[in-house]
Amino acid sequence: MSDFEPFYDVNRTYEDNYEYGPFGAFAQALKADVDDEPIAGKQQGETFLGQPVNLAFGIPAGPLLNSKYTTAAFRMGFDLATYKTVRSRAWGCNPFPNVLAVHPKSADGSLTPGSAELDEGVLADTNYELPMSISNSFGVPSKDPEYWQPDMRAAIAAAGPGQVLVPSFQGSRVEGMSEAEYIADHATTARLVKETGAKLMVMNTSCPNEGHNRLLCHDPLLVGRITEAVKNEIGDTPLMIKLAYIPSDDDLELMVRSTAARGTVQGFSTINTISARLVDVHGNQALPGAGRDRSGVCGNAIRGTGLAMVRRLAAIRERLGLAFAINGVGGVVSPADYAAYKAAGADSVMSATGAMWDAGLARKIKETR
Ligand SMILES: Cc1cc2nc3c(=O)[nH]c(=O)nc-3n(C[C@H](O)[C@H](O)[C@H](O)COP(=O)(O)O)c2cc1C
Numbered sequence: 001m002s003d004f005e006p007f008y009d010v011n012r013t014y015e016d017n018y019e020y021g022p023f024g025a026f027a028q029a030l031k032a033d034v035d036d037e038p039i040a041g042k043q044q045g046e047t048f049l050g051q052p053v054n055l056a057f058g059i060p061a062g063p064l065l066n067s068k069y070t071t072a073a074f075r076m077g078f079d080l081a082t083y084k085t086v087r088s089r090a091w092g093c094n095p096f097p098n099v100l101a102v103h104p105k106s107a108d109g110s111l112t113p114g115s116a117e118l119d120e121g122v123l124a125d126t127n128y129e130l131p132m133s134i135s136n137s138f139g140v141p142s143k144d145p146e147y148w149q150p151d152m153r154a155a156i157a158a159a160g161p162g163q164v165l166v167p168s169f170q171g172s173r174v175e176g177m178s179e180a181e182y183i184a185d186h187a188t189t190a191r192l193v194k195e196t197g198a199k200l201m202v203m204n205t206s207c208p209n210e211g212h213n214r215l216l217c218h219d220p221l222l223v224g225r226i227t228e229a230v231k232n233e234i235g236d237t238p239l240m241i242k243l244a245y246i247p248s249d250d251d252l253e254l255m256v257r258s259t260a261a262r263g264t265v266q267g268f269s270t271i272n273t274i275s276a277r278l279v280d281v282h283g284n285q286a287l288p289g290a291g292r293d294r295s296g297v298c299g300n301a302i303r304g305t306g307l308a309m310v311r312r313l314a315a316i317r318e319r320l321g322l323a324f325a326i327n328g329v330g331g332v333v334s335p336a337d338y339a340a341y342k343a344a345g346a347d348s349v350m351s352a353t354g355a356m357w358d359a360g361l362a363r364k365i366k367e368t369r
Contacts, residue, residue, distance in 0.1 A: 008099075010099040010128070021069065030068060049199075049200040049238035049267055050200070055079050056347060058081055059080070062082075062085075062352045063084075063355070067158060070082075074163050077366060078361075081159070083155055085204045086145070086193070087171075087189060090144040091142040092141055098136060101127050101134055102123070102276070104117065104133065109301055111297055118277065133302075134297070135273070136295070168201070169186075169190060171185045201240070202239075205223055217243045220258045220259075221254070221258055227264035231265075240267035240269050240327060244270070246309070252312060256313075265324065267327060268326055271302065273297055274297050274298075275295070298330070298353050299352075301331065303330055303333075306328060307330070310341060315345075325347045325348065327346065332361075
């Protein structure tokens with residue numbers, strides 16, 4: 001079984017992956033005897049939001065759909081396993097396909113915010129090749145809490161020594177909702193997560209939860225009000241928020257001042273995907289259906305942007321004399337990328353696309369340290 005076979009099978013629907021996954025090396029890890037030595041459980045003695053961990057490296061919200069995936073990730077030595085973003089209510093998935101390979105034009109395969117290519121169109125198809133860049137278009141599906149709460153509890157229980165299950169959640173904006181109701185939905189979802197015994201949690205503000213292509217994290221003051229309501233609900237439980245790329249330093253500083261500086265947030269996880277117009281080889285819309293002309297790109301293409309965002313956040317942290325944690329995400333596909341994020345100021349690092357196509361990534365990083 002090759003590590004290259006992704007544990008999330010991009011050729012199957014989300015529902016099939018949920019039901020029958022994980023695949024590849026993760027499926028093998030799940031079959032292993034529970035009493036087996038963890039595949040890569042070297043003790044390194046770090047912390048993540050106050051919790052002791054072997055190595056503060058893992059997988060961010062997305063490819064780990066349920067407790068089978070998070071348990072397999074732990075067994076493969078990813079000491080931080082994020083449970084895919086949940087909601088206060090059941091929520092459907094965008095139609096298949098949800099993942100496509102993406103091929104930027106530049107020699108190093110990078111995509112930079114503001115570049116014309118993002119609006120003119122980036123080639124997206126089913127030719128998956130390393131170093132991997134993909135687009136993901138799921139619409140943040142969720143089971144009903146009655147279903148995900150017991151599963152999240154099982155996911156937490158499956159963490160080994162020095163490993164932490166990281167729940168991710170977000171608020172849901174439904175038609176006719178007032179702003180107060182929208183804020184309250186975040187607090188309710190945080191309470192539902194806390195009820196599972198979660199020791200910490202990540203709130204996603206970086207998906208188009210505000211409507212087509214509109215991100216909550218581009219409204220720092222609203223994020224500030226939401227995190228206050230969430231903190232009132234969860235008390236001392238550490239809260240991290242997931243941010244997309246924020247172009248302006250002023251906006252990024254306002255985000256920090258509205259949240260971490262007021263004690264409502266203990267860390268930032270960044271970045272999420274970069275939005276691009278995706279086209280097929282004929283220049284037509286690559287993903288089928290209305291509202292899917294643009295989609296988020298992740299993997300190799302976005303590493304430079306992720307590193308820049310972490311550096312800017314670390315500079316703001318130092319300038320304001322704050323101590324919030326930074327979780328670096330975006331394009332980590334090798335031990336060198338992990339090291340680059342640490343050098344940029346990240347306290348912890350995660351990889352989604354890189355880990356999907358390299359189940360041995362945590363082991364490789366541990367071996368090089
Ligand atoms: C298949 C897939 C699903 C994702 N779903 C979520 C999600 O539900 N919530 C979230 O906050 N981020 C989600 N993401 C974004 C990742 O957490 C991460 O921010 C992004 O992929 C960049 O990291 P990468 O370059 O290592 O993939 C998803 C990513 C992938 C690949």
